[in-house]
Amino acid sequence: xxxxxxxxxxxGGAGLxxxxxVKRLIEMNADVTVIDAMLPQCGANRRNLxxxxxxxxxxxxxxxxxxxxxxxxxxxxxxxxxxxxxxHLDSMTDPLTDLDINSRAQVVIxxxxxxxxxxxxxxxxxxxxxxxxxxxxxxxxxxxxxPVDVNGINKLSGEWFxxxxxxxxxxxxxxxRLTNTYGPGMRIMDARQTFLGVWIRHLLGxxxxxxxGGAQLRDFNYVEDVADxxxxxxLSDRADGRIFNLGSPEVVSLRxxxxxxxxxxxxxxxxxxxxxxxxxxxxxGDCYCNFGAIxxxxxxxxxxxxxxxxxxxxxxxxxxxxxxx
Amino acid sequence: xxxxxxxxxxxGGAGLxxxxxVKRLIEMNADVTVIDAMLPQCGANRRNLxxxxxxxxxxxxxxxxxxxxxxxxxxxxxxxxxxxxxxHLDSMTDPLTDLDINSRAQVVIxxxxxxxxxxxxxxxxxxxxxxxxxxxxxxxxxxxxxPVDVNGINKLSGEWFxxxxxxxxxxxxxxxRLTNTYGPGMRIMDARQTFLGVWIRHLLGxxxxxxxGGAQLRDFNYVEDVADxxxxxxLSDRADGRIFNLGSPEVVSLRxxxxxxxxxxxxxxxxxxxxxxxxxxxxxGDCYCNFGAIxxxxxxxxxxxxxxxxxxxxxxxxxxxxxxx
Numbered sequence: 235x236x237x238x239x240x241x242x243x244x245x246g247g248a249g250l251x252x253x254x255x256v257k258r259l260i261e262m263n264a265d266v267t268v269i270d271a272m273l274p275q276c277g278a279n280r281r282n283l284x285x286x287x288x289x290x291x292x293x294x295x296x297x298x299x300x301x302x303x304x305x306x307x308x309x310x311x312x313x314x315x316x317x318x319x320x321x322h323l324d325s326m327t328d329p330l331t332d333l334d335i336n337s338r339a340q341v342v343i344x345x346x347x348x349x350x351x352x353x354x355x356x357x358x359x360x361x362x363x364x365x366x367x368x369x370x371x372x373x374x375x376x377x378x379x380x381p382v383d384v385n386g387i388n389k390l391s392g393e394w395f396x397x398x399x400x401x402x403x404x405x406x407x408x409x410x411r412l413t414n415t416y417g418p419g420m421r422i423m424d425a426r427q428t429f430l431g432v433w434i435r436h437l438l439g440x441x442x443x444x445x446x447g448g449a450q451l452r453d454f455n456y457v458e459d460v461a462d463x464x465x466x467x468x469l470s471d472r473a474d475g476r477i478f479n480l481g482s483p484e485v486v487s488l489r490x491x492x493x494x495x496x497x498x499x500x501x502x503x504x505x506x507x508x509x510x511x512x513x514x515x516x517x518x519g520d521c522y523c524n525f526g527a528i529x530x531x532x533x534x535x536x537x538x539x540x541x542x543x544x545x546x547x548x549x550x551x552x553x554x555x556x557x558x559x
Numbered sequence: 560x561x562x563x564x565x566x567x568x569x570x571g572g573a574g575l576x577x578x579x580x581v582k583r584l585i586e587m588n589a590d591v592t593v594i595d596a597m598l599p600q601c602g603a604n605r606r607n608l609x610x611x612x613x614x615x616x617x618x619x620x621x622x623x624x625x626x627x628x629x630x631x632x633x634x635x636x637x638x639x640x641x642x643x644x645x646x647h648l649d650s651m652t653d654p655l656t657d658l659d660i661n662s663r664a665q666v667v668i669x670x671x672x673x674x675x676x677x678x679x680x681x682x683x684x685x686x687x688x689x690x691x692x693x694x695x696x697x698x699x700x701x702x703x704x705x706p707v708d709v710n711g712i713n714k715l716s717g718e719w720f721x722x723x724x725x726x727x728x729x730x731x732x733x734x735x736r737l738t739n740t741y742g743p744g745m746r747i748m749d750a751r752q753t754f755l756g757v758w759i760r761h762l763l764g765x766x767x768x769x770x771x772g773g774a775q776l777r778d779f780n781y782v783e784d785v786a787d788x789x790x791x792x793x794l795s796d797r798a799d800g801r802i803f804n805l806g807s808p809e810v811v812s813l814r815x816x817x818x819x820x821x822x823x824x825x826x827x828x829x830x831x832x833x834x835x836x837x838x839x840x841x842x843x844g845d846c847y848c849n850f851g852a853i854x855x856x857x858x859x860x861x862x863x864x865x866x867x868x869x870x871x872x873x874x875x876x877x878x879x880x881x882x883x884x
Contacts, residue, residue, distance in 0.1 A: 326727070329666045329670060329720075330663065330666055330667070330670075333662070333663055333666055334663075337658070337662065337716065338655065338658055338659075338663065341654045341655055341658060341709075342655070345654060345655075378703075381719060381723070382723070382726070382727075383723070383727070384666075384720070384723065387716055387719040387720060387723060388716070390716075390719070391662065391712055391713075391715075391716045394706060394712040394715070395654075395709070395712060398706070398707070398708070398709065398712060401707070402651070402707075402708070402840050402841060515727050516727065
């Protein structure tokens with residue numbers, strides 16, 4: 235499948251990953267519609283789409299409402315389904331909002347497709363958070379799921395709905411379980427999307443950033459690598475009905491990431507802090523993923539080293555800080 | 560724990576299992592509040608509570624709405640959480656209603672408890688449907704979950720929320736995964752609650768009933784045995800944070816159950832039919848459950864033989880048919 239001329243819908247398309255995919259689609263001459271509710275607590279930022287604003291249809295509407303979705307799926311060939319609430323802490327303090335976005339809205343989207351356009355392909359952005367505290371490392375797709383927060387439960391439901399609509403209706407759905415994704419376009423106001431955002435904001439602002447714990451091992455994917463994975467899954471029939479982990483061969487402790495950021499910035503410092511209680515009880519400890527299945531099936535593997543990705547991210551926010559704070 | 564004098568809330572308390580538990584609680588001198596939305600497509604029937612109507616507080620309200628729940632949990636010692644949508648087919652045609660009742664309302668209830676009354680105990684009625692098509696038999700609690708319909712996904716979410724609130728907040732939650740439950744008080748208008756209901760209505764009405772497939776092996780629990788299981792879980796600390804299967808050592812094919820009903824009734828007939836397409840694609844084939852864990856932990860096992868339970872059920876509906884059709 236070639237996306238040139240194809241009609242593509244990107245939910246959450248003003249966010250970090252959504253906007254990276256949108257830019258790639260525009261380069262490939264796709265006909266792109268973005269739907270994004272621009273919720274203040276989520277990842278959307280109009281700056282992310284600035285360069286291509288006149289080449290897309292941007293609809294500021296909310297996938298939680300069937301009326302917002304029903305009219306958009308007709309004639310669509312491909313859906314990148316990235317609208318989500320990603321804050322683990324917010325999911326514990328406001329579980330119904332997390333449920334409505336990450337679980338209920340997925341039914342709204344899948345039902346709209348099933349009724350109007352069951353041959354469209356749809357890719358769902360899930361999270362390795364569904365595994366909970368790993369029983370073994372690296373975590374592969376056969377690892378039991380055991381969500382440790384409301385967000386993990388609702389993302390898991392969102393996954394199940396995509397799987398079910400493949401299994402029962404033969405719809406072309408695919409789920410990617412993302413690890414920590416970072417890069418230009420991410421939320422830096424706070425840690426709602428990734429803790430790296432707030433670290434970078436403080437670092438560039440000349441303040442110390444806080445590293446909670448520090449010993450936890452994690453892997454990270456640069457946003458362009460994640461966009462590549464979504465496009466590879468979109469373009470291959472072999473992804474239909476599948477669930478794939480993303481991940482990275484570079485496994486590092488949070489302390490090491492902090493040190494790398496300070497080094498790349500040329501100055502700065504961080505403080506190691508004990509976990510706040512409400513964060514500690516939903517923390518998953520060490521977690522990194524086996525991404526062999528998507529490698530074997532679709533030929534994907536991350537291309538951007540952590541050091542290079544962090545450098546590009548620092549460079550971006552040095553120039554664009556004002557648009558993200 | 561003794562329930563005498565304790566304040567107990569039963570959601571879905573006008574349904575088959577809820578009402579059986581309510582009657583038991585009244586015998587044990589508990590102070591019982593029932594909340595039931597009396598939805599026409601669900602299992603509630605006022606007849607189920609007729610004998611004890613003046614000894615309970617019956618609130619016809621809907622657990623989907625926080626305002627309906629928030630005022631009820633204060634001072635409650637124990638919650639039997641049975642409000643649910645049980646039709647697998649309805650969950651496919653109206654997935655959002657199923658989600659709102661089986662998943663979203665569970666968050667409403669748990670959040671109300673967490674804020675007002677985190678020391679209350681709560682028991683959640685889940686289903687062996689979360690296992691999907693069994694990989695081995697009998698299915699134990701370690702069997703992987705793989706829901707094959709929207710109802711299974713939402714019940715699984717409901718379970719996860721109860722587990723999570725135990726793991727994160729230390730709340731006293733317990734999940735029972737029920738197999739086919741039947742008995743006096745069940746819905747017989749249609750197959751929305753159990754296919755046995757509509758079989759019995761046709762049999763007693765002198766019409767042939769339809770058995771879809773017929774070779775599938777299943778187990779069945781009489782409603783009084785299920786009420787026993789809930790009470791055992793309510794009264795023991797050892798149930799806190801646990802998930803238990805119910806089940807029966809009597810494993811029978813649907814054809815055998817049909818033959819048993821005809822024999823017990825003294826007359827009647829059934830027809831074996833091919834599965835309708837929309838039912839076939841969500842069928843799970845043979846399924847019966849290992850109930851060893853609840854036996855070991857709480858001493859529960861079913862007491863009522865299928866033959867005896869079906870006889871009592873036929874007797875009940877011979878006398879009470881008019882109130883259920």
